[in-house]
Amino acid sequence: MHKSLSTLALVAAFALAALSGALAETPSPPGAKVYFINLKDGQTVTSPFLIQFGLSGMGIAPAGVDKPNTGHHHLLIDTTLSGDQLKQPIPMDDTHRHFGAGQTEATITLPPGKHTLQLVLGDWSHIPHVPPVMSPVITVTVK
Numbered sequence: 147m148h149k150s151l152s153t154l155a156l157v158a159a160f161a162l163a164a165l166s167g168a169l170a171e172t173p174s175p176p177g178a179k180v181y182f183i184n185l186k187d188g189q190t191v192t193s194p195f196l197i198q199f200g201l202s203g204m205g206i207a208p209a210g211v212d213k214p215n216t217g218h219h220h221l222l223i224d225t226t227l228s229g230d231q232l233k234q235p236i237p238m239d240d241t242h243r244h245f246g247a248g249q250t251e252a253t254i255t256l257p258p259g260k261h262t263l264q265l266v267l268g269d270w271s272h273i274p275h276v277p278p279v280m281s282p283v284i285t286v287t288v289k
């Protein structure tokens with residue numbers, strides 16, 4: 147009886163460890179910020195245009211490198227992340243661009259019209275930090 151209980155406890159401990167591993171969260175330091183260096187909300191641009199990614203209070207590391215207080219940039223175009231999405235790897239598609247090599251700027255081509263842009267830092271596994279390090283959403287008009 148005693149033995150089977152401790153076996154059960156062991157199994158439960160492993161299950162918990164596996165679960166917390168799957169939901170691993172990377173903390174961000176207080177005051178960490180990402181921001182657009184060269185773009186303002188409401189700005190008109192000509193495509194293609196350069197976007198410079200600002201980061202303060204943290205450092206850049208390439209995707210796959212698990213180092214405290216670091217991450218890599220993501221650019222969200224005409225989209226945002228829901229509360230649930232903030233706990234998962236950021237999708238990888240045309241509206242969710244990853245800069246996993248540690249880039250701090252990018253030249254983007256967008257069709258004419260209004261577009262929203264947002265920067266989100268992701269950890270080594272592309273998951274936003276806790277709390278998330280995100281810029282405000284800005285709107286640009288492409289001529």
Ligand SMILES: [Cu+2]
Nearest residue numbers: 244246268272
């Ligand atoms: Cu990423």
